[in-house]
Amino acid sequence: MADDRDPGTPEAVALLQALIREACVNTGDPQSGQEIRSVRVLQRFFAEVPVEMQVLEASPGRASLVVRVRGTEPGAPALGLLGHLDVVPVDVAGWTRDPFGGELVGDDTNGEVWGRGAVDMLYLTSVFACVVREVALAPTPPRGDLVLLAVADEEAGGEFGLRWLLREHSAAVQVTEVLSESGGMRMGDHVAIGVAEKGSAGRRLVVSGVPGHASIPYGAKSAAFEVAEVLQRLSVVQPAIQFGELWAPFVAARVEDPELAERLLDPVRVDAALPQIGGIAGYAHAISRNTISPTVISAGQAHNVIPGEATIDLDIRTLPGTTDDEVDQLLTEMLGPLAGSVRIEHLHGWAASGSPIDTPLFAAIERAVRDVAGAAVVPNLAAGGSDARLFRDRGIPAYGFGLLEPDWSYERYRAHIHGNDERISVGSVDLALRALRQIVADRIG
Structure with a gap:
């Protein structure tokens, strides 16, 4: 060559x-x-x-x-x-x-x-x-x-x-x-x-607390603690697996083992099979579902003030057909009892x-x-x-x-x-x- x-x-x-x-x-x-x-x-x-x-x-x-x-x-x-x-x-x-x-x-x-x-x-x-x-x-x-x-x-x-x-x-x-x-x-x-290409549905979660002087925390409710609970919930949320029309051609092109390919085509078994496809597993994970990644976290401005508000920016990548309302609904369900103290704001995005x-x-x-x-x-x-x-x-x-x-x-x-x-x-x-x-x-x- x-x-x-x-x-x-x-x-x-x-x-x-x-x-x-x-x-x-x-x-x-x-x-x-x-x-x-x-x-x-x-x-x-x-x-x-x-x-x-x-x-x-x-x-x-x-x-x-x-x-x-x-x-x-x-x-x-x-x-x-x-x-x-x-x-x-x-x-x-x-x-x-x-x-x-x-x-x-x-x-x-x-x-x-x-x-x-x-x-x-x-x-x-x-x-x-x-x-x-x-x-x-x-x-x-x-x-x-x-x-x-x-x-x-x-x-x-x-x-x-x-x-x-x-x-x-x-x-x-x-x-x-x-x-x-x-x-x-x-x-x-x-x-x-x-x-x-997947879409982007950026979101900001605005988490509310009760501010106070940091030397007397009794009675205050730090938004930083609330952020930790929200992040915990985000870490376990599981968006539904969705195999679009390009999934099967990808598996056929990349995976030679027929048994492994069969598992990858099964939404019940796919996640257990991902580690067996090596370095491309991250890509396969990303194109088989919507993904949510916390990227920027902010709470407080002064060392001696318990923050009454904190924010979490989310990079959310969406599969074809996913609507903004569906993204908001997923986040609301993820927040559960915390939803009342968290406001969801829309950042930039595209379908x-x-x-x-x-x-x-x-x-x-x-x-x-x-x-x-x-x-x-x-x-x-x-x-x-x-x-x-x-x-x-x-x-x-x-x-x-x-x-x-x-x-x-x-x-x-x-x-x-x-x-x-x-x-x-x-x-x-x-x-x-x-x-x-x-x-x-x-x-x-």
Whole structure:
């Protein structure tokens, strides 16, 4: 394989390294990210290339780039390649190498590019840009539009990125189908392609007590103690197991032992079987039920004051079909006799989203994965979220794309996203480039 690298792979690797080095870290603060730096990198990459290019800034420095290659046939597909430019923060002490060095470790055929965002998702943003540039420079224009959407603020919900673009500049981001992140990882002999994502139903539990002076606790009722009881109840709550239509394909692709597969398909026995599937058990647990994770806990402001109020923030991820009312009902039932002293507030959230698999774009993905990697595709439900949902909400099919090397299992992929020592193999960049080129030719060539 090393001797058969695509001629475009070195260019994609170099662009990936350049994007990593811009360190567009999104902390959630409106002033963070500063994706304009990576936009400038891409502007230079497309300099003197015959494309339509727009820099759109939601606020100073929070910039996105839209690059469009116009097609020749009215009514042909407009394929959007959706990549984000922001990355999550790092714990520098936990890294073996400079997280923003973009270092190529090993040689340029079998090495790995290290750095925050290498997997999530700058390698794909780079591959997207390279294919758009190739199409723009080709002697024959495409039938349909090809659009690079290199956006800001994906890691914090998109208010300064795609959400803002769709609201304020909808014409600029007009597409009919989309490829984005959350695909390409290996599941047995299959390649997972994202077709759906769980929803988010953030909640804040406001716990009431009776304040008082900490030196005389008699008669007071510390909200901190109440928080402990609420957390205890949360630790034992068991949302109902729900096997959606993507569960059985996942089990078939990942589990070879028929007896174990049978247990995993049984809602009564599935939890006892999860430890036997190794590192993917966490993912399997997450996509077979709604999940509730306490994340931020706060009580009190002064050392000598018994707090009369405390809060618990919950990250709740929901399966398709789950309503806000059902989430509130589950929490109320969990609280039991404590419900009278706990107020449930809604934080940000969104519904689960999905795209059908009987579309021409998904068929093109299947053909490309088969031709480039000799593998079949398994449709995948993502436990987390991405900007792709914003297109799905508008009825536009959007899929999590990628094509990683055979040793890049789901577990390896997940370990690098938001983790220490994030990196991507040159071979995975190469495979994704080859597959994407074929998909683009298939859909709009």
